[in-house]
Amino acid sequence: NAGVTQTPKFQVLKTGQSMTLQCAQDMNHNSMYWYRQDPGMGLRLIYYSASEGTTDKGEVPNGYNVSRLNKREFSLRLESAAPSQTSVYFCASSEGPLLYGYTFGSGTRLTVV
Amino acid sequence: GQQVMQIPQYQHVQEGEDFTTYCNSSTTLSNIQWYKQRPGGHPVFLIQLVKSGEVKKQKRLTFQFGEAKKNSSLHITATQTTDVGTYFCAGRAFGSSNTGKLIFGQGTTLQVKP
Numbered sequence: 151n152a153g154v155t156q157t158p159k160f161q162v163l164k165t166g167q168s169m170t171l172q173c174a175q176d177m178n179h180n181s182m183y184w185y186r187q188d189p190g191m192g193l194r195l196i197y198y199s200a201s202e203g204t205t206d207k208g209e210v211p212n213g214y215n216v217s218r219l220n221k222r223e224f225s226l227r228l229e230s231a232a233p234s235q236t237s238v239y240f241c242a243s244s245e246g247p248l249l250y251g252y253t254f255g256s257g258t259r260l261t262v263v
Numbered sequence: 264g265q266q267v268m269q270i271p272q273y274q275h276v277q278e279g280e281d282f283t284t285y286c287n288s289s290t291t292l293s294n295i296q297w298y299k300q301r302p303g304g305h306p307v308f309l310i311q312l313v314k315s316g317e318v319k320k321q322k323r324l325t326f327q328f329g330e331a332k333k334n335s336s337l338h339i340t341a342t343q344t345t346d347v348g349t350y351f352c353a354g355r356a357f358g359s360s361n362t363g364k365l366i367f368g369q370g371t372t373l374q375v376k377p
Contacts, residue, residue, distance in 0.1 A: 185367075190272070191369060192351060192367045192369040193353075195364060195365070195366065198364070240305060240306070242306075248293075248294075248355070249294055250311075251296055251308030252298075253308070254305040254306045255305065256305050257305050
């Protein structure tokens with residue numbers, strides 16, 4: 151089992167460029183999440199999808215959009231990248247939105263110059 | 264909004280010493296989870312606590328959930344070099360409107376000197 155797969159692993163963007171971070175899980179989980187991790191800030195929730203067909207904003211949604219393409223896939227889009235979006239992005243999934251532990255992907259390290 | 268604070272931010276210990284990290288929430292939590300992230304890695308789920316006053320053990324790790332469900336702790340007995348990493352607590356505020364919003368603390372980074 152691959153678990154949660156994120157692509158790409160590394161990316162460098164110029165300010166103003168757009169890109170989509172891909173995430174797929176093969177555990178038949180219902181809920182999926184996008185977090186960003188910055189030094190000293192822990193993990194901050196960007197968007198989540200409690201179940202297929204639904205998405206909701208987290209703590210820091212500005213500058214991002216998401217698509218829950220199907221049960222397996224949850225993508226994160228940066229429409230116009232800014233240096234403040236330089237971070238490590240983690241996708242995670244869980245069986246449900248409440249009392250379940252999260253399985254994280256290996257992360258995407260994004261640098262915006 | 265909901266905040267989850269963790270202390271200390273960093274801890275250096277000699278191998279064999281004990282280690283404790285504390286997690287405090289500004290609101291009552293429905294549950295709390297603990298994760299470990301090795302350097303350069305991704306967070307890995309360790310455990311979940313749900314009941315007030317709950318205590319769970321995993322080998323040398325002891326997890327507690329406070330009676331008021333607003334704080335938690337992780338205690339490691341006799342640390343080993345394999346314990347190195349950052350430990351995160353994560354909690355969900357009580358109430359259905361917070362479905363899916365698991366909020367993470369800033370983490371405690373543990374260094375162990377052999």
